[in-house]
Amino acid sequence: MISHSPEETYQFGVNLASRITQGDVIALCGELGAGKTLLARGICRGLGYKDNVTSPSYMRINTYPHTFPIYHADFYLIRSDDEIMELGFAELFNTESIVIIEWAQRFPHLLPESCLWIDIKWHEGRAEMREIAINRK
Numbered sequence: 240m241i242s243h244s245p246e247e248t249y250q251f252g253v254n255l256a257s258r259i260t261q262g263d264v265i266a267l268c269g270e271l272g273a274g275k276t277l278l279a280r281g282i283c284r285g286l287g288y289k290d291n292v293t294s295p296s297y298m299r300i301n302t303y304p305h306t307f308p309i310y311h312a313d314f315y316l317i318r319s320d321d322e323i324m325e326l327g328f329a330e331l332f333n334t335e336s337i338v339i340i341e342w343a344q345r346f347p348h349l350l351p352e353s354c355l356w357i358d359i360k361w362h363e364g365r366a367e368m369r370e371i372a373i374n375r376k
């Protein structure tokens with residue numbers, strides 16, 4: 240889809256949440272400032288989570304306690320496979336939780352096969368337009 244504004248990207252996330260169930264892993268790909276955190280915020284809101292959703296760049300993983308756990312992670316500052324394993328990622332991928340990962344393209348080999356991959360790109364170089372594509376691998 241084409242998003243014309245930050246609000247549309249957020250709303251796309253809210254709508255997408257109705258198609259997400261426990262156990263799903265959402266891999267968000269896109270350059271700096273593409274809109275990954277904003278989309279994650281929309282997804283969490285759509286899942287019924289009402290508190291703040293912030294960028295996990297520095298924390299690596301934000302945990303949002305909800306009726307089920309929502310993990311919001313960011314691979315941007317992670318340097319190695321080992322670091323991901325040490326953070327306990329393997330345990331996040333379970334049948335109860337929803338996991339949203341920004342910069343997922345940096346370590347695709349560590350993600351489950353059934354990930355929902357979402358790409359966000361600038362559309363025709365326009366400041367406020369994005370192309371958002373979903374691929375169920």
Ligand SMILES: Nc1ncnc2c1ncn2[C@@H]1O[C@H](COP(=O)(O)OP(=O)(O)OP(=O)(O)O)[C@@H](O)[C@H]1O
Pocket residue numbers: 242243244245246247248269270271272273274275276277278294296315341366367368369
């Ligand atoms: N159509 C759009 N969709 C999403 N964001 C947009 C759009 N147009 C402009 N923006 C702006 O782009 C920025 C996106 O920021 P956001 O933190 O979501 O990006 P990010 O992909 O998470 O970046 P980072 O790689 O640093 O984590 C916001 O400032 C937002 O207002």
Ligand SMILES: [Mg+2]
Pocket residue numbers: 275276277294295341
């Ligand atoms: Mg971000």
